[in-house]
Amino acid sequence: MLLSFILGFARVHISDGDVIRFLNLCKAKNISLWKVDLKENEASFFIRKSQISFLDKPKEKSGVEMKILKKYGLPYIFAGWKKRYMLLIGALICFGLLYIESLFIWDISVSGESNYTSEEIIDYITENYVSYGTKKSSISCEELESSLREKYSSLAWVSCSIKGTRLYISIKESLDVFTDTGLEVPSNIVAVKDAVISDIVTGAGTPVVQSGSEVKKGDILISGAVYLYDDNDELLDTLYVPARGVVMGICEYDYSESFDMEYTSKEYDGELTRHYSFDFFGHYLFSYKEKGKYEYYDVEEEEKKLHIGDFYVPVALVTTTEKSYSPERKEYTEDEAYEKAEARLNNYIGDLKEKGVQILENNVRISIDDGKCIAGGTIKTIEPVGIALEIKPVESDMEQEDLSEDSRIE
Amino acid sequence: MPDNPSFTPDIMPGSSRITLHGTQMIYIENFKAIIKYTPDEIIIKTGHNIIYLEGSNLKVDYYDSCEIKISGKIIIIKFEK
Numbered sequence: 001m002l003l004s005f006i007l008g009f010a011r012v013h014i015s016d017g018d019v020i021r022f023l024n025l026c027k028a029k030n031i032s033l034w035k036v037d038l039k040e041n042e043a044s045f046f047i048r049k050s051q052i053s054f055l056d057k058p059k060e061k062s063g064v065e066m067k068i069l070k071k072y073g074l075p076y077i078f079a080g081w082k083k084r085y086m087l088l089i090g091a092l093i094c095f096g097l098l099y100i101e102s103l104f105i106w107d108i109s110v111s112g113e114s115n116y117t118s119e120e121i122i123d124y125i126t127e128n129y130v131s132y133g134t135k136k137s138s139i140s141c142e143e144l145e146s147s148l149r150e151k152y153s154s155l156a157w158v159s160c161s162i163k164g165t166r167l168y169i170s171i172k173e174s175l176d177v178f179t180d181t182g183l184e185v186p187s188n189i190v191a192v193k194d195a196v197i198s199d200i201v202t203g204a205g206t207p208v209v210q211s212g213s214e215v216k217k218g219d220i221l222i223s224g225a226v227y228l229y230d231d232n233d234e235l236l237d238t239l240y241v242p243a244r245g246v247v248m249g250i251c252e253y254d255y256s257e258s259f260d261m262e263y264t265s266k267e268y269d270g271e272l273t274r275h276y277s278f279d280f281f282g283h284y285l286f287s288y289k290e291k292g293k294y295e296y297y298d299v300e301e302e303e304k305k306l307h308i309g310d311f312y313v314p315v316a317l318v319t320t321t322e323k324s325y326s327p328e329r330k331e332y333t334e335d336e337a338y339e340k341a342e343a344r345l346n347n348y349i350g351d352l353k354e355k356g357v358q359i360l361e362n363n364v365r366i367s368i369d370d371g372k373c374i375a376g377g378t379i380k381t382i383e384p385v386g387i388a389l390e391i392k393p394v395e396s397d398m399e400q401e402d403l404s405e406d407s408r409i410e
Numbered sequence: 411m412p413d414n415p416s417f418t419p420d421i422m423p424g425s426s427r428i429t430l431h432g433t434q435m436i437y438i439e440n441f442k443a444i445i446k447y448t449p450d451e452i453i454i455k456t457g458h459n460i461i462y463l464e465g466s467n468l469k470v471d472y473y474d475s476c477e478i479k480i481s482g483k484i485i486i487i488k489f490e491k
Contacts, residue, residue, distance in 0.1 A: 019447075020444055020445070020446065020447055021443050023447070023470075023473075024443040024444055025472060027441075027443065027444075027474070027475060028475075030474065030475040031474075032472070032473070032474035032475075033470075033472070033473055033474075034471060034472040034473075035471060035472070036445045036447075036469070036470035036471075036472075036473070038448070038449075038469075038470070309452065
């Protein structure tokens, strides 16, 4: 069957003559037929394409009417394409372009971010390292990883990989460093912000500060240098170890937020218009231009990059939606204003708590003055303030003298 | 040679070989011509015999210069010199 498909075959119908004689003449001429369906004075059968021309003699002798019902197989398919050679050329060009396009990066995805936004990381990467359309073979993931680590010092872990035409950046921010000071090389634990130390537990290394000490950002809290003294209190040797421990500090956050009591409310009337365009290599095709259909309207733009799995193409479908609304001037009541300010404050505190921060005091006051709702004050927190930082060789012998004082590394 | 028991008679010129698969399928090698072909009866001429096949839904699946394959419900096979 496969061979017949490759060589081509057809379904032929014969009628009005001596059908049996036709079949016998075919046999005599070594013509192979199959699926012979014989009814009264008519028959249909399959025959190879190469043997169709041999049917003329049997047809003449038996006096049958012959009709090719349907043609099957590759030769007929290719014959059909001959008429559409431009389509074939187009398909070949399309495959060629897709292949060329697959050699470049057309999308960057960032996952695992919390303090940083994926947009800022993507902006940094596209501006400094891999812009859209960079050849995949020219990208060194190791180099990109170290470049990101250098730029974003609080990244605990960065991994880059390329799948299809997409560059994946997976990051882990260093919140965990407070509890998992996982550096294996000699390191200090240093303060990440200004704080008053409330509690310090040293696992390895020499504590430099104690409860109640005021520290500035960058001060060493637990030193990775361990000093060995002899019986006369003279320094014998200094060992450098990865400092470990948990240092909790009391920090203060300034909070200030305000908004006008009067505001414009948008009453959407449900009318909207959508426009579609294509972003092709950064250029808009059929781009949308404002027509001024509505007097007041919001414009929303949604961009969907076209892709099959991880195979992204440099074409995006852009949907622009105009939503009509009627503006209405309104004013918050005092209760509404307090509620809104409190909601914003709670949101801010919620973000802090997500980072492992405990709230000690909330001294934020909300007031309404001169047409504005103002929330301001300080929030006192207790939180881990230590982060592991590798000891640089130049520090080595200075440690002893600096132990009792704050030593800033920044 | 025909008397030699090591050889089967189908090596003789003009003789045919018939292979029957149950009552559903029959192969006839070295056939000469189709004499009659209806869903109930097919008559095949071979070098030495005329073979009558009777049954229902009889159909020629395939044939070429030396072999024919017939399928359907075969009830009677008769031979005539």
